[in-house]
Amino acid sequence: MSNRYIPYGYKFEAGQPIPHPDESQIVREIFDRYCAGDSLKVxxxxxxxxxxxxxxxxxxxxxxxIKRILENSRYIGSDECPALISKEQFVAANLKKEQANTNKLTIDDDIKLFKELTVCAKCGKKVTRRTDSRLAEPVSWKCAECGWSVRLSDARFKAQVIEIMNALINDPDSIVPEGSAPEIHTLESKRLLNEFHRALDSGQASEGELIMMVFQIGAANYQAINSREAITARLAADYSKAEPLSTFQRELFQRTARRLLMDANGMLSIELQNGKIVTERNE
Structure with missing residues (x-):
């Protein structure tokens, strides 16, 4: 790297870029102020x-x-330059910038995806997204069953999802479910179980027929458990290979999430495809 191309915020010392004592503080100030709500112009x-x-x-x-500084990923650290800001702050600033480039009430495809998957962390019922252009933060999420409503910008929603996915990248072992396997609820096992109860209540099925039904239910559950283990192995492999995210990766998310769980404070968790609920975030 030559002096001509060294980013603002650094200086050379002994041939290596190091943080400039004054300029690095300005870079941090720009990110802090933009994330706090100041516009590029201000x-x-x-x-x-x-x-x-x-x-x-x-x-x-x-x-x-200002925009070029906010978009320069070298500020989170690279082979050439030491970090001046955290990856989380870089993600938050650029998600805010993305949102500022569009009408606040326009819902993008990622938020549409989140809408379909988001449920209340307490009751499990659907959480609805609402907008009111008269308010400083026009987006809110509401659980009609529990009665709570929370204001949460689309940018912050997406940033939370990225934070959880980065926590999984940082620790792929956290994907593995803990303790005993969850109760199985596949459509096939439910169908077989309903048939068994109907046959039992009717009093017309023979003992041999009932025993055969029990074996069929067990086989369906065993297949579901094997499927759960395969999903866990696939997810762990995906996240072991993945690099830390600075932007939302839709394809990886769709392979990862079964549901998004939101609490009354607007905090999100991801229910993985293997049934485990992940709330941990990178510090």
Whole structure:
């Protein structure tokens, strides 16, 4: 890397880029202020007013310059540059920027996917997404069964999902279910169990027929358990190979999630395809 291409926020020392004592603080300030709600324009005008130099004798900031800093993934650390900000802050800032580029009330395809999968963490009933353009945060989620409602931006919703997926990437072993296997609820096992109870209640089935039904129910449950183990192995393999995410990866999420669980505070958990519920996030 030459001096010409070193990103703002760094300087060379002994031929290696290190954080510039003043510029690195400005980079952190830009991310902090943008995540806190300041616009690109407000941040640029403030830095220009304070005569913060972008390069030698240049202190004129604009929205494009702020945007380039927010989009530069080298600030979370790379082979060339040490980290100036956390990966979580970079993700949050860029999700906020994505949302700012569209109408706040326009729902994107990822949020449509989340809507279909989101249920109340307490009662398991569907949680609905609502919008009100008169409010500073127009998006809210409501559980009619439990009676709670929480305001949660689409950007923060997506950021939470990414945080949980990154926790799985960081620790693929956490995908493996703990303790005993959950109760099996496949359609086939339910059908066979209903037939067994009907036959038992009728009093017309022979002992041999009832025993055969019990064997069939056991076989269906055994197949479901084997399927659960296969899903766990596939998920663990997927996350062992995956790199930490800075943006939402739809395909990986669809292979991962059975449901999204939201509590009354707007905190999300993911129910994996193998039935395990994951709430842990990277620190």
């Amino acid at each position: 941040i640029a005008e403030n830095l220009t007013h304070r005569q913060v130099e972008y390069s030698s004798d240049k202190a004129s900031w604009d929205k494009a310059r």
